[in-house]
Structures are given as structure tokens and as C-alpha cells.
Amino acid sequence: MKIILIFIMLFFWTMLMYYSFLTVAGVIQRLKGKQKIKLDTYPSVAVLIPAHNEGLVMKETLDAMVKLTYPGELNVYVLDDDSSDDTPEIVKEFAKLFIRIHYVNVPPGSPKGKSRVLNYGLSITQSEYFLVFDADNQPERYAVIELVHAAETTQDAAGAVGYVKTINADQNLLTRMIAIEFQVFQLLMQSGRWLAFKTGSLAGTNMLLKREVLNQAGGYDLYALAEDAELTMRITAMNKTLPVVHYSVTWEQEPENLGVFVRQRTRWLTGNLYLLEKSLHEWSFWKGKTFVHSLQHALTYFFFVVFLLFSNSWFILGLLGYQLPHFDSPLLLFWFMSYVVYTAQVISAMVLENSISPYNILVGLLMYFTYAQVFLLLLLRSAIAYTWSRITNTTIAWDKTKRFKKDDVRE
């Protein structure tokens, strides 16, 4: 029993040191100077925007698409997946006026979801690269060109992935916390891992891919709920890289209430559980750099949770007065270091995003005790949903994130 305890303790210590290392690596990567790149010729790019009832946000999205600066051929395809609101009318108004904007009516089909729509979009376009934006996204003017520069100048690049920022961060405490979480995730998992392991993850939006690479990979997996994470694994297994470009920025909406947030995260986590299961029987998911992703998945979604449950049970049994093997460890100091590492990540992200303010710091300091703890509950909810779908052999329906009307538009 003592050996198990020591093993669990070492696991948590290693995780803590690994995340500390990623934080420092992320900060170093973010502070690197930008290279001036100019290509002789710019490849053609098709921007694909899957849309289902996006009338609330579509005008702002297309305003931003018109403003995109790109020296090569750039076409924007809004892939309308059975919208019943005014999405088609808005897109058609833009398409009438701007050569670059195109309205595409996606034929009905199943399973529902982003993957099927993207596969259809790919079947009707012919560019060298394609770029996916979610329908609520407002990319900055140079978002596309920065991604193309990285994809064209990085060895073995399958494309490139940019940054996502929260447009409604000031809306309420929840959106503020989501914005901080995004900043931290991108600092560690994107910039940090890119510097340390030369590996990036597709983020579902603001991601550029070579059409040829996707064709070789076999297109999008129709059953993946986290289609971006799933595709990342297959592309990495092909020994391709995905450079992370923090200069390429898109702004997107995040859930403004808890109900929408829980549904969105449950979908993401369920998608990651699907991926975890897939990695158990796909040997290619552990080869080369894919190992970094698969190990991270296994550690985060399985070992971390199991060990945490074990240590919590241990704690409760101790409180109930059960005789347990005694093992000396500076637990208080360890808890303190967990807090230090977490807060260091949050503060670092804020410093790099230039979003440091007394209010943001206060929110950051509180997130460890509030927002971060919700992860476990969400994971539990997703695990139940996923297990039930496996037992009953049913497909979990794609749950689209609800949009909110906003007033501000990014330049």
C-alpha cells in the first residue's frame, strides 16, 4: 500500500513539474520576436465556416472575413447546415456584393455535426489550403497570412494553428474565467508544447490545413465530437507538424451562462474520452510525437482522475478513523506549490496578453478554488454520458454552442 502511495505522490509531483516546465517554455516562445516573411507566391486558401442558425453573429463574422488581408486567392464559404433563422439571407446579401464570400447549402445527412459539414465543404472546393473558422469568429486582419507564412516556412508542416481570444470576456465572471482559461491553455498546451516538442494541436477554429494532408489522413472523423483533437492525432501520426502562431488571432464568443458552458464542455470532454478510447486500440496514436498527445490524454483524463479519487478516498477514510499505513509527506507545501504553479500560469498568461488588472488578478487567484474544480464534475458527467452511449450503442448527438447577441466588433 505504501508503494502505491509513493507512486501516486510521484505522479502528482511529476505532473506539477511538467506543467511548470510548460509554463516557462510557453512564456519563452511567446516572447520570441516575429520573423519578417514574404513569399514569392501565395497559395490559394478556402475559408470554411460551418453554420447552423448563426443569424445572431453572422454579420459581424462576415464583416471580419471581408477585412482579411491576403495577397493570394482567398475564398470564404459559409456552409449552411439546415439553418432555419436568417443565416442564409445575411450570407447571400454578402455573397451578392463581395466576390470572396460564397453561400453553400449543405444537403441534409447524418450524423449531425461539424465533421460532416466540413467534409462536404472540402468536397466542393479546390484550394491548396483550407482554413476553418467557427461561425461566431472575428479574425484579425492578418490572421490568414500569418498562418500561411508559418505553414509554408515550417518543415513538414501540415498547416498551422492560431490563437483564439474571447470577445465577450467582460460580459460576466464566467466569460472572464473562460477567457483566462483559454489564455493559459494556449500558453502551455500550444506555445509551450510547440517550443518543447515541436507539436501543436488543432483548435477547431483559426486552423489552416493543407488539403493534400487531410486527404491522406482520410478526412474528418464523422463520429468525433472533438473533431479537432482527433484530427490532430492522425496528422501527428503522419509525422507532420502543426506550428503554433500566436500572431494569428481570432476573436470568438464564449458561453455567457452556466447551462451553455456545461453543455459545451461536456461535448468537448466526451470527445476527448472517445479519443482516449481510440488511443487504446490504435497503435499509431503512440508513435513518435503522437506520444506527447496520447500521454497527455491518458494522464489528464484517466490517471489524474483515478489518483485524485484514490487520494480523496484516503483522506476521507483517515477522517473516519480507519487505520491506514502512515507515510510522511509535506502535503501542505505540496498543495501550496499546486496553487503557486496554477497561479503562475494564470498570471503569465495575463502578462503576455497584456490583460493584467487588479480585477483579473483577483479572478485568477480565485479560479483555483472555483473554476478549476468544476473540471472534475464535468468529466464525471461526460464519463457517464459516454459510458451510457457505449452500453446502449447510441451516437451522442452534436450539441451546438448557443450564441449571444453582441454589440462590439473587433477591428
Next chain:
Amino acid sequence: MPLSKTLPSLSLLIAFLLFTLTGLFLFADGMILYIDLVIILASIVAMNMLSTSKNFILVLTITLTTGFVLLFYQFFKGATLSSQIDYILQHILQTASLILIWLLFSTVKGLQEDVTVLKKRINELEKYEGSFHLLTRQEFKNRVQIISTGTRRRGEENYFVLFTLSRNDVTKDALDHVFSQVILDTVRAQFDLVTKLEDGSYLLFLQNTDENGCQIVVNRLFQSLRKNLEQSELPVSFTISKEDEINKVDTLSFMMETDAI
């Protein structure tokens, strides 16, 4: 941040830093205190030399490393509850001190950068140099460009005259004074431009004239100078150059380029 807010925030940062350092002296003791002080002093030296962003990496690395060192130290030494609380407290104080020092340096460096930018901007905006109405080099260049565009269109010619003064240490300020006055009195105030270059020579721009016209201006200048200077041989030499040929006149083009602010 406006200066009126920056200075009080600097004072506040210094006050907090004194507070955390006093806390360190009160709560940390023995070897740990010395190690903390060495880390803080070394950080101050390093932060003085590095950029604000690199300083942040330094603070981050030190905070995480010392935290883990304390954790391992306590693990192998055998931790008690009170020793852990002591170590946590001193780590908080050390981290707070480092963050405050970083904020101090970043504020001061930010101010330094602001001052440099402002000085540059002032130089650009200033039209006249010193107490005379000599144009600054930037203003001189700007006006020459504007005038040249017009004269080229009209097919007129412009000339540069470069005056070099041979000075000695004792009389150099007085000679500069006299020469500046005389040259400004001699040229047509609304048409011709004068600036003083970095090496102390004077550059005169004469528009819509020819070599003969330049010579007349030079003679007039020398006549006026003779009214003020004793020497029969004036300590001034000059070069006349046509504007279109300025690229061929090495000294002059070099001065025009390098002296641009």
C-alpha cells in the same frame, strides 16, 4: 499610464517592497534568509541588465524553482506542520519581493522608453535650434524637400553652400554666435534655409539661383563678417554645390543623411 499616476505607483511599489523585505527578515532565519537575500540581490543585478520580458521569465523560473527546492528539501528532511507554514510564508514573501522588483524595473524602464520616444519626437517637432533662428536638421530637410518639389516643377535650380569654421577652444562659442547672426542677416529670411550640422559647420540652402547668385551671398556674408572679425583672412571656408549634384558631393550628402534626426 500618465506620469501623475506613475510616480505615486512607484512610491507605492517601493513601500510594498520594504514591507516584504522586512517580513523576510522577521520570518525567515538562518541559511534560508541568506539564500533569499542572495537570490533577491542577484535578481536585482540581472534585472538591471535584461529586458522587461526576460525579467518576467527570470521571476517565473526563480519562483517555481525555489518552490520545488523547498518541497524536496522538506520531503527529505522530514516536514512538520509548523516548518511547512514557515517555508510557505517565506516563499510568499520572496515571490512578492521579486514581483515588486520586476514591477519597479518595468515601470522605470517604461518611463525610460517614454522619455527617449518623447525626446525624439520633440527633436522632430522643433523647428529652430538654440537661441538663433537656425532650423533644426529635421526641419531643414523637410523644408528642402517641399521647396525642391516646387522648384523642380518650375525648372528652377537650387544650391547648397557648406561653411566650415576653423575654431579654437577659447573663441569657438563667440565665433559661432557671430557667424549665426551674420548668416541669418545675410540670407533672405522667407526663401533661404540655414541649419547647423553635427560637426559645427553651417549648411545654407538657396532656392531659385545660380552659382553667381551663391557667390554674391557668400561675398555679402564675408563683408558682414569682416565688420565683426579682426582677421584679414577669415576663419571660414565654403563649398558651393548644385542640389541635383548633391549625391556627387560626398561630404555634403553624408552630412545630410547622418545628421538627420
